[in-house]
Amino acid sequence: MTNRSYYAPEGGLPPQSRLMTGRAIFTDAYAVIPRGCFADTLTSYLPGWSKTKLWMIARPMSGFSETFSQYVMEVAPGGGSATPEPDPGAEGWLFFTGGLATLTLNGQGHELEAGSFAYIPPGSRWTLFAEGATPARFHWIRKIWEPAPGLTPPEPLVINERDIPPAPMPDTNGTWATTRFVAPDDLRHDGHITIVTFQPGGVIPFEETHVMEHGLYVLEGKAVYKLNQDWVEVEAGDFMWLRAYCPQACYAGGPGPFRYLLYKDVNRHARLRGPGAFGPPR
Template sequence: MPDPTYASPSGGLPPQTALHTGRAVFTEAYAVIPHGVMRDIVTSYLPHWADTRAWVIARPMSGFSETFSQYIMEVFPGGGSTQPEPNREAEGVLFVVAGQVTLTVDGKTHLLKPGGYAFLPPGCAWTLFNKSTEPVRFHWVRKRYEAADGIAMPTAFVANENDEPIIWMPGTGNTWGTTRFVDPTDLRHDMHVNIVTLEPGAVIPFEETHVMEHGLYVLEGKAVYRLNRDWVEVEAGDFMWLRAFCPQACYAGPGRFRYLLYKDVNRHMKLGL
């Protein structure tokens, strides 16, 4: 299998001569944020982060997303934070797509390169700095952790997707699979952030319709993706945001198609407000 590649925002601004032919859409069931609209003008700056900006591509919203936020962080050389997470109830996942970053978790230091992954449980002490000479970009997925009686809180860990196997779906001839960083049966975890791979011509052959909401960031390739009633073309650098029970399916190609996938898991449904 070829080495993985990782898309990230291009920034800048389109020329004044550009046509309005983008694919951005926000519906009652899903949103698509194409890479072409992730420009400088839509970045945000965060408290206690130096020389850093962020594309906020998902956030909790009444009537839409209920469980998570997702940022694409860009930290310039010398930048970073000693107070990155303001909410002690929040857990997080970092996934590096460009450059390298120095992450310290509970006193232990790690160098994360592209494909690098870190799980950060609520209340853990962590800092992050770019000690290199090039900007670093990484996804930061945040969720309020939902504790369960008698089940311990998960612990921090660091990994890299290049060291993890792809678990292929049965009956697909090793063309549709998932790189999992957490055992699906580990009930300490109430969210999964995985990587889904579809080889050229592979399909998700039915309309998945389920309670988990999703964030899907396309790391590599292109596909035609079914979102609710629509077939939508997506490519590297695009982000899809799906409400719970939004039907989804996929035809991949012509090259390998991969995306970073968030979903909420392993907890009872809340009843009432």
């Protein structure tokens, strides 16, 4: 695999001389948070994390993300956490866009760099500390793992994107490909994180309309994305949230590849009772 670039927010604050007009959009069906919104005034901090700031780009709330949260993390050298996850029922996915860090997961150490991916099962013991001369930058996606009869949580996984051949979509001649970190038919996983790549001219040639909720962070390139009834230009550093059944398609115009980190919820029955459903709890 060729060397990849992964966009990470630069922070700071736009100058007073810059025009305010931007590309941010929030609707009932989708949202776009453009990279220009990733200013230092919008960062947050987490209990138990030192020398760390983050942009919280998705969280469960009415009218927005229902199944996951997503943070864009920046951990300064020497920073990190010995108690990163407060919820024992939460599973986590980490994808690194820059810097170096040591992840200790259930007693085993792993060196993480740009392109590294880690799946952290619920109830895991883990720590993470930035070890390089520059900040460690990564996405942290969290979800409550949903049990199902006969299934146990998946094992931990640490791998790098460069070690996984992208799988071309059928009949696309390689212009549309997906890097899958886990097997799609492993039903223990109730969420998938993948990297989708379009070569210049590649398209989603129909309006995908499906039950999976999406979070898409553009790692590289630019494209025009169809979101519900609108065509929206997006580029590296932009984040998109798509609710279930939001029609979607895209056209990658070039000049280079268009690549994004994709979240979707999968492999579980529709909930009919309790929170988020119509039937009363049993």
